[in-house]
Amino acid sequence: xxxxxxxxxxxxxxxxxxxxxxxxxxxxxxxxxxxxxxxxxxxxxxxxxxxxxxxxxxxxxxxxxxxxxxxxxxxxxxxxxxxxxxxxxxxxxxxxxxxxxxxxxxxxxxxxxxxxxxxxxxxxxxxxxxxxxxxxxxxxxxxxxxxxxxxxxxxxxxxxxxxxxxxxxxxxxxxxxxxxxxxxxxxxxxxxxxxxxxxxxxxxxxxxxxxxxxxxxxxxxxxxxxxxxxxxxxxxxxxxxxxxxxxxxxxxxxxxxxxxxxxxxxxxxxxxxxxxxxxxxxxxxxxxxxxxxxxx
Numbered sequence: 376x377x378x379x380x381x382x383x384x385x386x387x388x389x390x391x392x393x394x395x396x397x398x399x400x401x402x403x404x405x406x407x408x409x410x411x412x413x414x415x416x417x418x419x420x421x422x423x424x425x426x427x428x429x430x431x432x433x434x435x436x437x438x439x440x441x442x443x444x445x446x447x448x449x450x451x452x453x454x455x456x457x458x459x460x461x462x463x464x465x466x467x468x469x470x471x472x473x474x475x476x477x478x479x480x481x482x483x484x485x486x487x488x489x490x491x492x493x494x495x496x497x498x499x500x501x502x503x504x505x506x507x508x509x510x511x512x513x514x515x516x517x518x519x520x521x522x523x524x525x526x527x528x529x530x531x532x533x534x535x536x537x538x539x540x541x542x543x544x545x546x547x548x549x550x551x552x553x554x555x556x557x558x559x560x561x562x563x564x565x566x567x568x569x570x571x572x573x574x575x576x577x578x579x580x581x582x583x584x585x586x587x588x589x590x591x592x593x594x595x596x597x598x599x600x601x602x603x604x605x606x607x608x609x610x611x612x613x614x615x616x617x618x619x620x621x622x623x624x625x626x627x628x629x630x631x632x633x634x635x636x637x638x639x640x641x642x643x644x645x646x647x648x649x650x651x652x653x654x655x656x657x658x659x660x661x662x663x664x665x666x667x668x669x670x671x
Contacts, residue, residue, distance in 0.1 A: 385520055395478060399479075402454075404626075405616040406612065406615075407425040412514065413514035416430040416601065424611045432461075441468060445465070445468050447508065450498045462488065471491075471492045471494065472494070479493075498539055503543055508544075511550070513551075520577075526584070530584050533584060544660060551655075551657050556579055557579050557652075558652035568641075579651065592661060593659060594661055598655070601652075602646045602652045602653050606647045
């Protein structure tokens with residue numbers, strides 16, 4: 376596992392670890408058993424959270440086009456739930472996960488699955504020996520640009536991500552992407568509490584910024600706006616956190632517990648009211664274009 380510095384436009388390793396390295400045991404108190412820390416996907420409203428999270432993982436695996444014996448890159452791989460699910464479905468596949476969280480990388484390595492490699496490395500510095508068959512990135516895009524960047528700088532940072540994917544993805548491959556996005560709000564309304572205490576050095580994209588950054592490189596083949604799914608996910612996380620309050624305080628202290636209770640409560644409201652949205656995208660590489668003047 377190699378260490379690397381971060382892309383200047385996005386969150387630093389210290390900023391990522393501020394949030395994700397709080398305590399693996401703390402997160403385990405209120406996430407589902409797969410330790411999936413992003414919006415679930417309900418096919419049937421009666422499904423429990425664990426089933427809805429598995430639906431989400433399957434959605435991304437399917438949209439990435441991963442198949443038997445192929446190689447998957449998971450950018451911002453969390454605690455490895457998506458990679459483990461991919462290998463449940465395709466046992467002869469292989470997965471490489473990138474994260475800037477030491478705690479997440481340690482947890483993945485402790486599973487001891489030699490089909491999974493995890494690296495403490497920023498995607499911009501990742502140089503594979505051969506292209507991947509599929510790329511997924513779930514809940515990492517929000518960390519690719521800081522609040523202090525201009526709109527033009529943000530789009531340029533996102534475009535570098537799509538250029539990286541294009542270089543390192545087979546032409547037949549796909550990207551499956553999930554990100555919180557601005558909806559009925561602007562970056563000027565970004566919560567100072569979130570910026571300082573929860574997600575430092577991070578900003579949300581607008582859907583139009585993602586589209587502009589991918590223009591000419593990838594085409595969007597599928598789009599879901601699932602803010603109500605995230606509101607439901609957050610409600611269940613918040614209930615589990617509160618149900619385990621005493622144990623959570625033992626692990627991280629009362630101040631940190633209160634921060635997370637407030638953060639999850641505010642996020643429920645944001646997704647319920649449409650202040651934020653939850654965007655899931657599938658994209659495929661565009662073939663090299665022919666100038667319109669040469670057509671016909």
